[in-house]
Amino acid sequence: MTAILWALVALAGAGAWAVLALARGETVSAAWLVLAAVGTYLVGYRFYSRFLARRVFGLDDRRATPAERLANGRDFVPTGRWVLFGHHFAAIAGAGPLVGPVLAAQFGYLPGTIWIVFGVVLGGAVQDFVILFASTRRDGKSLGQMAREEIGPLTGYLAMAAVLAIMIILLAVLALIVVNALRDSPWGLFTILCTIPIALLMGFWMKVWRPGRTLEATAVGVALLLVSLVAGRWVSTSPALAAWFSWSPLTIAYAMIGYGFVASVLPVWMLLCPRDYLSTFVKIGTILLLAVAILVLLPPLRLPALTRFTDGTGPIFAGKLFPFAFITIACGAISGFHALVASGTTPKMLTRESDARLIGYGGMLMESFVAIMALCAAAVLEPGVYFAMNAPASALGTTLASAAEAVRGWGFTVTPADLQALAAQMGERTLVARTGGAPSLAVGMATIFGGAFGRGLSAIWYHFAIMFEALFILTTVDTGTRVGRFMLQDFAGHIWKPLGRTSWYPASIVASLLVVGGWGWFLVQGVLDPLGGINTLWPLFGISNQLLAAVALCVGTTVLVRAGKARYAWTTILPLVWLLLVTLTAGWQKIFAADPALGFLSRIRVTLAQVAAGTLDPATGSRIVFNYRLDAVVAALFMAVTVLVVAASAWEWVMIIRRRRPAVSRETPFVESAYAGQHA
Amino acid sequence: MPASMREALGRWARTLRRVAGMPDYAAYVAHLRRCHPERTVPDERAFYEEYVTARYGDGPTRCC
Numbered sequence: 016m017t018a019i020l021w022a023l024v025a026l027a028g029a030g031a032w033a034v035l036a037l038a039r040g041e042t043v044s045a046a047w048l049v050l051a052a053v054g055t056y057l058v059g060y061r062f063y064s065r066f067l068a069r070r071v072f073g074l075d076d077r078r079a080t081p082a083e084r085l086a087n088g089r090d091f092v093p094t095g096r097w098v099l100f101g102h103h104f105a106a107i108a109g110a111g112p113l114v115g116p117v118l119a120a121q122f123g124y125l126p127g128t129i130w131i132v133f134g135v136v137l138g139g140a141v142q143d144f145v146i147l148f149a150s151t152r153r154d155g156k157s158l159g160q161m162a163r164e165e166i167g168p169l170t171g172y173l174a175m176a177a178v179l180a181i182m183i184i185l186l187a188v189l190a191l192i193v194v195n196a197l198r199d200s201p202w203g204l205f206t207i208l209c210t211i212p213i214a215l216l217m218g219f220w221m222k223v224w225r226p227g228r229t230l231e232a233t234a235v236g237v238a239l240l241l242v243s244l245v246a247g248r249w250v251s252t253s254p255a256l257a258a259w260f261s262w263s264p265l266t267i268a269y270a271m272i273g274y275g276f277v278a279s280v281l282p283v284w285m286l287l288c289p290r291d292y293l294s295t296f297v298k299i300g301t302i303l304l305l306a307v308a309i310l311v312l313l314p315p316l317r318l319p320a321l322t323r324f325t326d327g328t329g330p331i332f333a334g335k336l337f338p339f340a341f342i343t344i345a346c347g348a349i350s351g352f353h354a355l356v357a358s359g360t361t362p363k364m365l366t367r368e369s370d371a372r373l374i375g376y377g378g379m380l381m382e383s384f385v386a387i388m389a390l391c392a393a394a395v396l397e398p399g400v401y402f403a404m405n406a407p408a409s410a411l412g413t414t415l416a417s418a419a420e421a422v423r424g425w426g427f428t429v430t431p432a433d434l435q436a437l438a439a440q441m442g443e444r445t446l447v448a449r450t451g452g453a454p455s456l457a458v459g460m461a462t463i464f465g466g467a468f469g470r471g472l473s474a475i476w477y478h479f480a481i482m483f484e485a486l487f488i489l490t491t492v493d494t495g496t497r498v499g500r501f502m503l504q505d506f507a508g509h510i511w512k513p514l515g516r517t518s519w520y521p522a523s524i525v526a527s528l529l530v531v532g533g534w535g536w537f538l539v540q541g542v543l544d545p546l547g548g549i550n551t552l553w554p555l556f557g558i559s560n561q562l563l564a565a566v567a568l569c570v571g572t573t574v575l576v577r578a579g580k581a582r583y584a585w586t587t588i589l590p591l592v593w594l595l596l597v598t599l600t601a602g603w604q605k606i607f608a609a610d611p612a613l614g615f616l617s618r619i620r621v622t623l624a625q626v627a628a629g630t631l632d633p634a635t636g637s638r639i640v641f642n643y644r645l646d647a648v649v650a651a652l653f654m655a656v657t658v659l660v661v662a663a664s665a666w667e668w669v670m671i672i673r674r675r676r677p678a679v680s681r682e683t684p685f686v687e688s689a690y691a692g693q694h695a
Numbered sequence: 696m697p698a699s700m701r702e703a704l705g706r707w708a709r710t711l712r713r714v715a716g717m718p719d720y721a722a723y724v725a726h727l728r729r730c731h732p733e734r735t736v737p738d739e740r741a742f743y744e745e746y747v748t749a750r751y752g753d754g755p756t757r758c759c
Contacts, residue, residue, distance in 0.1 A: 088722055
C-alpha cells in the first residue's frame with residue numbers, strides 16, 4: 016500500500032517535471048512548479064534522508080544528546096522536534112533564498128527550479144544534516160572548532176577567516192539591496208525608520224517595565240509596525256513629509272552604516288534582540304501567507320522557461336548559465352552559512368538523535384520551498400516589467416521611454432505608460448532600475464496577495480513585502496556586525512588579551528568600527544558602481560557562501576572517514592566536487608573573463624582606457640580601478656582558501672584510508688539516554 | 696478563563712517563545728529546582744539580561 020502511494024508521489028513529481036521541461040511558448044501554471052518541487056522533496060526526504068540517517072550516520076536514539084546530558088535550562092534544552100524545526104527554519108531562512116532566485120530568473124524559470132530542487136536534495140540538505148549530526152555528536156561544537164579538530168589547526172583558522180570575510184561581503188550586499196529598495200521611497204523609508212523606536216520600546220518593555228514578557232511586547236511591536244505601514248501611505252502623499260523621507264542612496268547607505276555600528280555596541284536587549292523577535296514573527300507569518308496565497312491562486316508564470324540570456328549577455332548580472340545560475344542561487348539550493356547555525360544553537364536543543372533528520376534535512380527542504388515561492392513571485396511578473404525593474408540604470412537610461420526602449424531591445428515588451436501605472440499602483444514614484452531583487456519580489460508578492468486576498472490593496476501589499484524583507488535584512492546586518500566584531504576580538508585576543516574582552520568598551524568600539532567599515536566600504540562602492548553594484552557583489556557573495564559550503568562538506572567528509580564510513584563518503588564528496596567546479600570556474604571568470612561586464616581585470620583595462628581618452632575624470636577612474644582590483648583580490652583569496660581547505664582535507668582522508676594515520680573518531684563517548692525506548 | 700484553556704494558551708506561548716529563541720524563565724527555574732536545588736534562583740530581569748547577552752554573543756543566530 017505504501018509502495019503504491021510512493022510510486023504515485025514519484026509519478027506526480029516526474030509528470031510535473033515533464034510539463035515544465037516540455038512547455039514552450041505557452042504560459043505554465045505555478046501549480047506544476049510547486050508539484051514538481053514538492054514531489055521531489057517528498058521522495059528525497061523519504062528515501063535519501065532515511066538512507067543518510069540509518070546507514071551513513073547511524074543515528075541512535077539510545078545515545079543521549081547534548082541537550083539531555085548538558086541540560087542547563089538555557090541554551091542546552093531538550094526541545095520537541097516540531098518546535099525545534101520551526102526554530103531552526105526561522106534561523107536559516109533569510110533574504111538569501113528570496114533574492115537569489117529572483118535574480119537568477121534572468122535565465123528563465125527552469126534553470127533556477129532544477130538547481131533549487133535537485134541541489135537541495137543532493138547537496139544543501141545533506142550539508143545541513145551532516146553538520147548538525149557531527150555537532151550533536153560533539154557537544155554542539157561550532158564549525159570552526161570542528162574544522163580545527165577534525166582536519167587540522169591551519170584549516171580551522173582558514174575556515175574562521177573565511178567566515179569573517181563572507182560576513183563582510185554578505186552584509187554589504189544585503190545592505191545594498193535595502194538601499195535600492197528604499198531610495199527615494201518615502202513610504203518604505205518611513206516604515207523602516209519606525210522599526211527603530213518600536214524596537215527600543217519593546218526592549219525597555221521586556222527588560223525594565225515588564226521583565227520577561229517577550230510575547231506581550233512583541234505583539235505590541237507587530238501591531239505598531241502595521242500602524243506605521245499604513246501611516247507610510249499618508250507620509251508619501253503629503254508633499255512636505257514625502258520630501259523629508261526621500262533620501263538618496265548614499266544617504267541611506269551612510270545611515271545604515273551608522274545604525275550597524277550603534278546596534279553592535281549597544282546592549283543587545285535594547286535594540287538588537289527586540290528587532291530579532293519582531294522580524295522572526297513577521298518572517299514566519301509572511302512566508303506562511305505567501306505559501307497559502309500561491310496554493311490558492313496557482314498563478315500563471317509569464318516568464319519563459321529559458322531566456323536568451325543563458326549565453327551570458329544578461330543585463331542583471333553578467334555570465335553564462337554555467338556557472339552563474341549556480342552561484343546566483345546559493346541559499347535555497349546549498350548555503351554554507353547554514354553550517355554555522357547547524358553547529359550553533361540547534362544541536363544543543365535536539366532531544367533525540369533521530370530528530371536531526373527532520374530538522375537538518377527537512378528544515379533545508381523547507382528553505383528550498385521558500386526559494387521556489389520566490390521564483391514563482393518573480394515569474395508571475397510580465398518579463399518586460401521584470402527586466403525594467405532589475406536591470407541597472409546604466410543599461411536602462413534615465414527616462415521611462417529609454418527603459419522601455421532598452422527592454423524592447425532585449426526582446427520583451429513594456430510601454431512607458433505600463434511602467435508609470437505600475438509604479439503608481441504600488442505607491443512609488445518609479446520602479447525602474449530598482450536592482451537587487453527585493454522590489455520585484457515585492458511587486459510579485461503584491462500581485463499574488465492581491466489576487467488571492469482581494470485587489471485594490473496593491474500598494475499596501477507592496478510596502479508590506481518591502482518592510483518584511485528590509486526588516487529581516489536589517490536584523491542580519493545587526494547580528495552579523497556583532498558576530499563579526501566578536502570574531503575579530505577573538506582573533507585579536509590571541510595577540511593581546513584585553514582586546515578579546517567583549518565587554519571592554521575601547522576594544523569593542525574599535526572592533527565594531529573595523530567590521531562596519533569593512534562592509535560599509537563595499538556598500539558605498541556598490542552604491543557608486545556604474546554597473547549597479549549587485550552585478551559585482553552578489554556573485555562574490557554567492558562564491559563565498561558556496562566556499563563555506565565546501566568547507567562544511569570537507570568537515571562532514573572527514574567526520575565520516577574518521578568514523579570508518581569511507582564507503583559512504585560519496586554522499587558529501589559528490590556535492591563537494593560540484594561546488595568546486597562551480598565556484599572555481601565562476602571565480603576564475605569573475606577575475607579573468609575578457610568581457611568587461613564580467614571580468615574585473617578587463618573592466619580595469621576599459622576604465623584606464625576611458626581615463627586615457629579623457630571620457631572619464633582621473634579621480635573617479637582611479638577609485639573604480641582600485642575597487643575592481645580589490646574585488647579581484649577578494650575573489651582570488653576565496654578561491655585560494657577553498658583549494659587549501661580541500662587539499663588539506665583530501666590529504667587527511669587519504670592518510671586515514673591508507674591506514675597511515677589512525678581513524679580516530681572525536682565523538683563524545685556514548686551515554687545511555689533516559690528517553691531510550693520511549694516513542695517520539 | 697477555565698484552567699484547561701489557560702493551560703493550552705500557556706503551551707502555545709511556550710511553543711512560540713521556543714521558535715523565536717526567547718528565554719523561558721519558568722523552564723529555567725524548574726531546571727534549577729530539579730538539578731541544582733542549592734543555587735539561588737535569579738530574578739526574572741537578571742535572567743532575561745543574562746540570557747539575551749549570551750544568545751547574541753556566541754556565533755551567528757541568523758542566516759542570510
